[in-house]
Amino acid sequence: MEAPAPLRKSLALVICDIAGTTGLGAQEGDLVVATVLREFFEQAGRLSTEHHCLIIKFLGDSFLAAFENVANVMPFVLSVQSLLSQNPIFIGRSLGFKFSLHYGDALCIETSYGKDILGKNVNIAARLNDLAGPHEIVVSQVALERMPIDCRVGAGSSETRSVKGVGDVEFCRIPLPGA
Amino acid sequence: MAVSDAEPMPEIVTEAIVVIDLVESTLTSNLFGWYAVGRQSLRDLRTLIGEVGKVRGLRCVRSTGDGYLLTFFDPQSAEMAAIRAVEAVFELLRRIFARNRQVSEERALNLRCAVHLGEVDVVPNDREGPHISMAFRLEEISRASLPAALNPIPPEQFPLQNYVLCSEEVAGILSRRATHWELASIGLLKLKGFPGWREVFRITSEEHPTDLGSGMRAL
Numbered sequence: 001m002e003a004p005a006p007l008r009k010s011l012a013l014v015i016c017d018i019a020g021t022t023g024l025g026a027q028e029g030d031l032v033v034a035t036v037l038r039e040f041f042e043q044a045g046r047l048s049t050e051h052h053c054l055i056i057k058f059l060g061d062s063f064l065a066a067f068e069n070v071a072n073v074m075p076f077v078l079s080v081q082s083l084l085s086q087n088p089i090f091i092g093r094s095l096g097f098k099f100s101l102h103y104g105d106a107l108c109i110e111t112s113y114g115k116d117i118l119g120k121n122v123n124i125a126a127r128l129n130d131l132a133g134p135h136e137i138v139v140s141q142v143a144l145e146r147m148p149i150d151c152r153v154g155a156g157s158s159e160t161r162s163v164k165g166v167g168d169v170e171f172c173r174i175p176l177p178g179a
Numbered sequence: 180m181a182v183s184d185a186e187p188m189p190e191i192v193t194e195a196i197v198v199i200d201l202v203e204s205t206l207t208s209n210l211f212g213w214y215a216v217g218r219q220s221l222r223d224l225r226t227l228i229g230e231v232g233k234v235r236g237l238r239c240v241r242s243t244g245d246g247y248l249l250t251f252f253d254p255q256s257a258e259m260a261a262i263r264a265v266e267a268v269f270e271l272l273r274r275i276f277a278r279n280r281q282v283s284e285e286r287a288l289n290l291r292c293a294v295h296l297g298e299v300d301v302v303p304n305d306r307e308g309p310h311i312s313m314a315f316r317l318e319e320i321s322r323a324s325l326p327a328a329l330n331p332i333p334p335e336q337f338p339l340q341n342y343v344l345c346s347e348e349v350a351g352i353l354s355r356r357a358t359h360w361e362l363a364s365i366g367l368l369k370l371k372g373f374p375g376w377r378e379v380f381r382i383t384s385e386e387h388p389t390d391l392g393s394g395m396r397a398l
Contacts, residue, residue: 015329022372059327060369112334113326123378126329126367130375164347164378 006109011054011117012070012143013102013125016044016080017062019134020095028093037061039089044080051076055108055115064125066106066117070143073101074151077137081176084135096134099176100125103143120166127163128171135178141170189300189307193257194238195264195349196297196310198318199228199271200246202289202340211285223278224288231270235263241305246290248314250299250306258352261296265353265360268292268343269384275341289340293317294382296348309373316370317344320379328366329376337365343382350380360384 018040025033041058048056048065051072056065067073077099084090084097104121124140132138144152156173163169201224207217221242228240228247239250251267253260272290279287295317297310322339325331345353350362361383367376 017369059329062369064329111326116331118330122330123367126376 004110006107008105008107009054009068010104011106011108011121012067012073012146013104013106013117013121014065014067014073014077015062015100015125015129016065016077017098017129017132018095019098020093021061024093024095036089036093036095039087040083043083043087047076047079051079055117057114057116062129064117064122066108070103070146071148071151073143074147077101078176081135081178084178096178097176098129098132098134099137100128100132100139101137101143102128102140103146124163124166124169127161127166128169131161131171132173135176137174137176138171139174141172144172189302191298192252192301193260193296193298194250194252194306195257195260196295196299196306196314197249197251197264197268198243198246198293198314199224199249199268200243200291200318202291207285220286220288224275224290227271227274227278228267231267231274235267236260237267239301239304239306246318248306248311257296258356261294261349261352262357264294264296265343265345265349265357265382268294269360269386272341272343273386291318291321291340292343293320293345294343294349295346296352312372313346313370316373317346317379320344320365320368324368325366328368330364331366332363337381345380345382347378347380350378350382353382359386 021033024036044063045056052069053076054066054068056063081097084095102121102125106117106119106121109116109118128138128140141158144155154174158170158172160168160170201221225240228249232249236251236253237249238252241248251260251264253263275288275290293314295310295314297313298308299310300307322334322337325334325337353360353362362380363383365379365381367378370377
């Protein structure tokens with residue numbers, strides 16, 4: 001059967017990275033890290049369905065999630081963040097989630113390993129993720145302007161950073177519960 | 180007195196770092212014998228490395244068991260060291276193809292190569308530091324790494340052997356200072372022990388057309 005044709009869509013692109021897994025591995029060993037990651041992926045997968053995520057792709061100790069409606073992003077992010085304080089696997093371990101959010105066109109494709117999302121805007125979301133600290137979401141200005149007003153509460157002042165191959169990208173930081 | 184007290188601090192220099200892995204060298208040695216095939220293959224590789232490296236600033240050749248760690252230095256410009264290193268790697272691949280045509284199949288050499296640039300600690304016959312680890316992480320990237328990358332190329336388009344990968348730093352230098360190589364991003368990857376996302380590039384040369392089975396065609 002032929003793979004469906006690639007679909008270009010405007011999407012809210014979320015990247016989440018766990019901070020602290022290297023330290024956890026050193027302190028408690030690889031098996032504990034594997035258990036934590038398994039739970040992280042299972043819970044994030046469940047929450048992505050609950051919050052109408054279009055595609056979620058797991059990458060090592062991170063994930064990329066795409067939403068058609070940007071209003072669904074912050075409830076999803078807060079649900080994932082709450083795992084740190086409510087899920088026994090995460091409680092008491094020095095872990096933190098680093099999130100980034102960008103909005104723009106991306107290509108949804110079917111590949112030999114499953115669904116994927118490609119495009120320059122995925123790179124921007126990844127570069128923004130590098131700027132995020134634990135318990136924080138870095139939101140591009142483009143995405144912030146599309147977020148519901150109540151989701152912008154706590155947004156810090158605007159910052160600008162040059163992103164390779166793109167140029168200057170404006171963004172702000174929003175602290176998450178647990179920060 | 181502790182050993183570390185007696186030794187002077189190592190020299191720190193910026194060098195181009197190349198990691199070369201001999202594809203399936205352990206399997207070949209197990210199948211055909213270390214003394215019959217494996218040892219000579221590794222010695223041939225070392226000889227070829229010496230030949231292509233000596234005029235290009237090769238400073239360190241360290242065995243990694245199934246390959247070599249090489250560093251290149253240019254006294255005038257660190258960026259030129261990266262260009263010389265890439266030149267050396269492609270010349271090495273060219274000579275290996277020529278050699279492979281003249282030897283039996285089990286003696287053929289096939290490589291995976293990675294190039295990075297960064298500050299290293301110079302210790303006798305070796306190099307240390309995080310940039311060395313980075314070069315090894317780049318060399319470990321394979322088709323299987325791509326599903327866990329952001330913006331990956333299709334895994335089927337990634338060759339199995341005889342290819343050259345490089346870091347963002349080297350890609351930047353090549354795009355500014357060298358026109359006879361092409362760079363293609365293979366995706367953004369997380370490399371073990373290093374924070375953040377790293378864009379990894381594959382270097383290709385018009386002189387070495389791609390064949391996805393073996394990475395490059397024998398000319």
